Amino acid sequence: MGAFLLRRIVNYLVLITLATCLGYLLAASSLSPREYFAQRQPPPPVASVNATLNQLNLNDKTPLEDRFAHWAKGVVTGDLGKTIDDTSVSAEMGRRMGVTLRLVLFGTISGALVGVALGFISAIRQYRPSDHTITFLSFLVLSTPVFLLAVLLKIGTVKINQAAGTTLLPYTGETTAGLAGGWFRHLVDRGQHLVVPTLSLMLGQAALFSRYQRSAMLDVLGADYIRTARATGMRRGPALVKHGLRTALIPMATLFAYQMGMLLTGVTFTEKIFGWHGMGEWFVDSIGRQDVNAVAAMVLFTAVLILIAGLLSDIAHALLDPRVRD
Amino acid sequence: MTAEELVLAQEESAMTAPEPVTLGRGRIVLRRFLRRKLAVAGLVILVLMFALAFIGPYLSSWNYKDQDYNNFLTGPSATHWFGTTQIGSDVYAQTMRGLQKSLIIGLLAAVLSTGVAGIVGATAGYFGGWTDRVLMWFVDLLLVLPSFLILAITSPLFHGRTWLLFVILLAAFNWMVTARMVRGLARSLREREFVTAAEVMGVHPLRIITRHLLPNMASLLIIDATLNVGGTIIAETSLSYFGFGVQPPDVSLGTIIADGTDSALNYPWLFYPAGVLLILTVMAVAFVGDGLRDAMDDAAGTASSTSTPGDAA
Amino acid sequence: MSDDAVLEVTDLHVSFPGEKGRPLAAVRGLSYQVRRGETLAIVGESGSGKSVSSMAAIGLLPTNAKVTGSVRFRGRELLGLNDKEMSRIRGAGIAMVFQDPLSALTPVYRVGEAIAAAIRVHREVTSDAAMRRAVELLELVGIPDPARRALAFPHEFSGGMRQRVMIAMAIANDPDVIIADEPTTALDVTVQAQILEVLATAKQATGAAIVLITHDLGVVAGFADRAAVMYAGRPVETAAVEELFAAPKMPYTAGLLSSLPRLDAGRGVRLRSIPGAPPSLAELGAGCPFAPRCAFAVDLCRTTEPELLEIGQGRAAACHRTGEGLDLMAGPSGDSGLADQDSDTAPEAASDAEGAPTEPEAPAKPEAAAVAEPIVGAEPVLTVRDLIKHHPLTKGSIIRRRIGTVRAVDGVSLDIAAGTTLALVGESGSGKTTTVMEILRLRTPQGGSISVLGQDLEALNQGRGVRRRAQPVRAGIAAVFQDPLASLDPRLPVGDLLAEPLRTHGHGKTAGRVRELLEMVGLEASHANRFPREFSGGQRQRVAIARALALEPRLVVLDEPVSALDVSVRAGILNLLADLQRELGLAYLFVSHDLAVVRHVADRVAVLNLGRIVEYGDADSVFEDPRHPYTRALLSAVPVPDPVVERQRERIVLPGDPPSPVVLDGDAEALRGCRFRSRCPLYAALEKPEARELCESTDPALTPVGDADRSAACHHLDAWVPALVQSGTVA
Ligand code: SF4
Numbered sequence A: 001m002g003a004f005l006l007r008r009i010v011n012y013l014v015l016i017t018l019a020t021c022l023g024y025l026l027a028a029s030s031l032s033p034r035e036y037f038a039q040r041q042p043p044p045p046v047a048s049v050n051a052t053l054n055q056l057n058l059n060d061k062t063p064l065e066d067r068f069a070h071w072a073k074g075v076v077t078g079d080l081g082k083t084i085d086d087t088s089v090s091a092e093m094g095r096r097m098g099v100t101l102r103l104v105l106f107g108t109i110s111g112a113l114v115g116v117a118l119g120f121i122s123a124i125r126q127y128r129p130s131d132h133t134i135t136f137l138s139f140l141v142l143s144t145p146v147f148l149l150a151v152l153l154k155i156g157t158v159k160i161n162q163a164a165g166t167t168l169l170p171y172t173g174e175t176t177a178g179l180a181g182g183w184f185r186h187l188v189d190r191g192q193h194l195v196v197p198t199l200s201l202m203l204g205q206a207a208l209f210s211r212y213q214r215s216a217m218l219d220v221l222g223a224d225y226i227r228t229a230r231a232t233g234m235r236r237g238p239a240l241v242k243h244g245l246r247t248a249l250i251p252m253a254t255l256f257a258y259q260m261g262m263l264l265t266g267v268t269f270t271e272k273i274f275g276w277h278g279m280g281e282w283f284v285d286s287i288g289r290q291d292v293n294a295v296a297a298m299v300l301f302t303a304v305l306i307l308i309a310g311l312l313s314d315i316a317h318a319l320l321d322p323r324v325r326d
Numbered sequence B: 001m002t003a004e005e006l007v008l009a010q011e012e013s014a015m016t017a018p019e020p021v022t023l024g025r026g027r028i029v030l031r032r033f034l035r036r037k038l039a040v041a042g043l044v045i046l047v048l049m050f051a052l053a054f055i056g057p058y059l060s061s062w063n064y065k066d067q068d069y070n071n072f073l074t075g076p077s078a079t080h081w082f083g084t085t086q087i088g089s090d091v092y093a094q095t096m097r098g099l100q101k102s103l104i105i106g107l108l109a110a111v112l113s114t115g116v117a118g119i120v121g122a123t124a125g126y127f128g129g130w131t132d133r134v135l136m137w138f139v140d141l142l143l144v145l146p147s148f149l150i151l152a153i154t155s156p157l158f159h160g161r162t163w164l165l166f167v168i169l170l171a172a173f174n175w176m177v178t179a180r181m182v183r184g185l186a187r188s189l190r191e192r193e194f195v196t197a198a199e200v201m202g203v204h205p206l207r208i209i210t211r212h213l214l215p216n217m218a219s220l221l222i223i224d225a226t227l228n229v230g231g232t233i234i235a236e237t238s239l240s241y242f243g244f245g246v247q248p249p250d251v252s253l254g255t256i257i258a259d260g261t262d263s264a265l266n267y268p269w270l271f272y273p274a275g276v277l278l279i280l281t282v283m284a285v286a287f288v289g290d291g292l293r294d295a296m297d298d299a300a301g302t303a304s305s306t307s308t309p310g311d312a313a
Numbered sequence C: 001m002s003d004d005a006v007l008e009v010t011d012l013h014v015s016f017p018g019e020k021g022r023p024l025a026a027v028r029g030l031s032y033q034v035r036r037g038e039t040l041a042i043v044g045e046s047g048s049g050k051s052v053s054s055m056a057a058i059g060l061l062p063t064n065a066k067v068t069g070s071v072r073f074r075g076r077e078l079l080g081l082n083d084k085e086m087s088r089i090r091g092a093g094i095a096m097v098f099q100d101p102l103s104a105l106t107p108v109y110r111v112g113e114a115i116a117a118a119i120r121v122h123r124e125v126t127s128d129a130a131m132r133r134a135v136e137l138l139e140l141v142g143i144p145d146p147a148r149r150a151l152a153f154p155h156e157f158s159g160g161m162r163q164r165v166m167i168a169m170a171i172a173n174d175p176d177v178i179i180a181d182e183p184t185t186a187l188d189v190t191v192q193a194q195i196l197e198v199l200a201t202a203k204q205a206t207g208a209a210i211v212l213i214t215h216d217l218g219v220v221a222g223f224a225d226r227a228a229v230m231y232a233g234r235p236v237e238t239a240a241v242e243e244l245f246a247a248p249k250m251p252y253t254a255g256l257l258s259s260l261p262r263l264d265a266g267r268g269v270r271l272r273s274i275p276g277a278p279p280s281l282a283e284l285g286a287g288c289p290f291a292p293r294c295a296f297a298v299d300l301c302r303t304t305e306p307e308l309l310e311i312g313q314g315r316a317a318a319c320h321r322t323g324e325g326l327d328l329m330a331g332p333s334g335d336s337g338l339a340d341q342d343s344d345t346a347p348e349a350a351s352d353a354e355g356a357p358t359e360p361e362a363p364a365k366p367e368a369a370a371v372a373e374p375i376v377g378a379e380p381v382l383t384v385r386d387l388i389k390h391h392p393l394t395k396g397s398i399i400r401r402r403i404g405t406v407r408a409v410d411g412v413s414l415d416i417a418a419g420t421t422l423a424l425v426g427e428s429g430s431g432k433t434t435t436v437m438e439i440l441r442l443r444t445p446q447g448g449s450i451s452v453l454g455q456d457l458e459a460l461n462q463g464r465g466v467r468r469r470a471q472p473v474r475a476g477i478a479a480v481f482q483d484p485l486a487s488l489d490p491r492l493p494v495g496d497l498l499a500e501p502l503r504t505h506g507h508g509k510t511a512g513r514v515r516e517l518l519e520m521v522g523l524e525a526s527h528a529n530r531f532p533r534e535f536s537g538g539q540r541q542r543v544a545i546a547r548a549l550a551l552e553p554r555l556v557v558l559d560e561p562v563s564a565l566d567v568s569v570r571a572g573i574l575n576l577l578a579d580l581q582r583e584l585g586l587a588y589l590f591v592s593h594d595l596a597v598v599r600h601v602a603d604r605v606a607v608l609n610l611g612r613i614v615e616y617g618d619a620d621s622v623f624e625d626p627r628h629p630y631t632r633a634l635l636s637a638v639p640v641p642d643p644v645v646e647r648q649r650e651r652i653v654l655p656g657d658p659p660s661p662v663v664l665d666g667d668a669e670a671l672r673g674c675r676f677r678s679r680c681p682l683y684a685a686l687e688k689p690e691a692r693e694l695c696e697s698t699d700p701a702l703t704p705v706g707d708a709d710r711s712a713a714c715h716h717l718d719a720w721v722p723a724l725v726q727s728g729t730v731a
């Protein structure tokens, strides 16, 4: 067993390596750091630009292979290079990772739970008003791109706050700057800040999970084993939960891995729109700044997260389904 | 077993009732589709959207590039139906143009990506072995990199070039999940007896793929292409929102929304028309896709849609 | 009526909302009662309403079903009870055993847990106590090592073992009635025999009444006390089993009985077949639903549906002509057409048929001519020598690893002479399908040799242009698979399906040949434009046969060609195959698990067990005097549709499951000695240690027995005496 798990992890490592290299190469060949400096006012002399670029390993006059080799050597030793403003990529990443992970974690967990519950209700009340409502709402959410959803939420929050006459729900940043008070006050503050951005991710997750849970549950509703359970005298409710929902959860494990990429895309918009200084915001800004190394770092971060999600979903699958366990 | 008998009984009522026997499959699908209100509503909305996108611009005298120096940031009026922007552009004209762009890009990219997915998936699934392993490993690799990331990174490459390049890239990073699904289906179809029958008859593998596999996956592919239209529209507008997609002076719904975001509270006309059209379009596509799925599944009696997404990574 | 009836169903009607608001009547007036300890069989084909009626009795139909009539359990009316009250009766009063035990058990729970849960639904016991009881029950139904197996998941059991678990679950709460819905349908014959024994044990342990729902008249003959035959949602005949089989009073029952291939009949006897196919519930009109297929139909039959009328002590039949004393088994006098009416061809023709329902497809031939004379000394169309096909067994779906080898085919040798039929018989896992696919795919065999129509496959696959050179061989060999719905591409019209082999082999014009082929199998040329799903099962199989004949092959491989079909249309297909063989001089490789069918068609038989042939030879001689213990056991496990014979004959119930051909890595012991040993009744009965030692140490080779045309693989062929065999337990 161990050996096979190892093989899987090795495969993942290879995928991560290749993906990151691909990300770096794409970034290095499509972004032009030189332009970033050239556009400064007043334009710096070419020689000094070249010197800076060389120092940052960003000079487009250096052959791509050499830059790549230099970068790769650094990465192997744990050094992700310098940002275009000559700070450490690793340090910046360390600061920002937690912010993104917090959003992703809360967004996924709450979204999956709500989605599974809604999908279950929707399926057992198929074609009733509650099913129609849930279906319609989830289609509505799924049809709204995250950036639009986030903006709409923001507008909604402003309206609520205006109506309440106070900042009931803050919607920019992670904390209120210069907040006085004890740790509890701070915790509440952070919690309040988390609500709206998490909601912007959670809604999409919940909608997606509810659709899949609904159809998985519908597949299972007609299953023979539910009939068997009922034939032993089990009432409809318990049979649906113990035998139906339990089995219909299995495909959700796969969905978990699959939606991670989507979620990480969504997080970019959420961070950008709600002013969270996470990886996503950094990524978008870095492209604007032609910051090759920072972009490569985001690719690495994403790849690792997606494969962790893949591994977790495999494990969840094995836990849920004895048929794939051994 | 009841389920079987029930299905049998119900199916028979559908299949062998005297009248429908003569109906072709297309008509059966159509009839079932038309019975779903939401799907029909979606289709109507979609048709209206296309009409709006392609006829709409001619209804107003303003062009999306025009600027009206007498009207900056004015609300909807008889001259400017959806109002004007900070620089005096007509929001109606811009929205129509944006809708047109988003629709075309979405449609083309979706069809392209489904096509690629069909070919790659069917090949991998049918031949299996090394072909399968190599292709699927490549798909895994692409799945590790969310398409948004790659497209954002490569966006400087298509600045200033034709938007068709953007379409191709959009499609190039969108086909993987479908390809996995198609592969799964192709693998199960390959085990079906009619494929075995064709093989032992000596039918050429390529002919088996084109004549037996792909037609039997047609409903999946059609549904997928439909739903992909929604997906690619979302992808396009998202990228454009950050300036990674459609470039000025051209507009798409995404760029319009991006421009209007900051003033959404005070100048709602800058934001809402594009936003509402975008949501309506994608939702209409989703309803049509869903309706098609139900209609085709019922009519075919074969598993054409998968209830679980392709297993990524 | 009677007080001792535990379950009494009266005038039960079930209907579902159909298309366009027209309700679909699935059950139309079913009445029966069962007493404690009695077994009632409800017999019918698919769509007859037999399963729906039992689901209606326990209130588990979908909510859109409309159920009327009365279902009384120990005098208490069940229809109209709410879910809470019904739930108290389900499982505790009336228990169910379902057909497919893999899908009927929740895959994520251990079987012990599942049984314990069933107990705890009705009883306030601790989970420990429930689990202990579950283990006892598993032991009762014959699961070896029950304490350990209780912790296993359903997918870790074989089909037969899962069915035992289902029975254990059904008797967990001492029910008064057990409804068993096709409990043995998906199982091998030897396992079917075991499960029927377990059911009998269960009946003894609980004293329950059993309602057995089945399509298999053989099972009915051996197991049931009374039977109700259903057709198109109605009971058409009810009787004690002996009377039913001895003298059916309704043409449908009689037709079914005389269309069954029987083990105790000789080879090549032409079966009587019932034309047409069971009606779909949507298109039932007035009149007797069987009228379009009935050879005795008179005008009255087409206008008025006959009532089920009492015609004797515990006997009833629904037929206008019951009272006329017709000899149903012999066919109506003067109507010579019946014997040869095979065609189930006219889907809608029935309504306007005035005289005989359909034209005989071929001129009636004297019975004797139906026996194809084997062409002695004819060149072989297929020669297989020591064929081997092994493949690695992997485990785990997330993480794959190799744990052993599946020795699917492990040294099979066969010959088929032109114009003759060789039957390949075996249970699941015996390697019969693998053998067939190895032949059909025309690849170089992994081990041994195959020569098709004189062409050695190894030579064929050498050099270049294999694909092109193989085409003439492919044209000479064709295949018909089990399920025509699966083997015909649903997206192509029949014309294209038939044209496909022609085009593949470069024939330009196909229309004429397609028409010819359709007519050859008793279909109409106009059918070419239809899609497979528009046909009935029997017609679809005819299409598949027509496709196989397209290139005028000399050898046709028939892989379970009638197993997926309704009982009443099987005979038609078998007769068609016999006619085609005679007219076209075809050789058949007929693969089947159904020995009665094989008895009917085969010239020679090869009995396969674990990838090896254990007995081989002339069909008459093998069936009449089986020598290998496995062949004997197989034959004795096949139920004979005759209660008198069935309840008296010698019966060998093989223990255990059909063994799997898997040899785990590093398990050298598995390859030592005779592989049938673990189930061999003869080995178990051998007294001399030397004799047993021989079985344990040496793998028996196929050796000639008696006359030169027979061989068998057993060391103790002559040691067989009936006394060695434990006499069969019969319910
Ligand atoms: S009622 Fe008429 S058609 Fe029906 S079974 Fe009797 S004879 Fe045949």
Ligand code: SF4
Residues within 6 Å of the ligand: C629, C630, C674, C675, C676, C677, C680, C681, C682, C683, C695, C700, C713, C714, C715, C716, C717
């Ligand atoms: S060789 Fe022994 S074990 Fe094998 S079949 Fe004969 S008696 Fe049975």
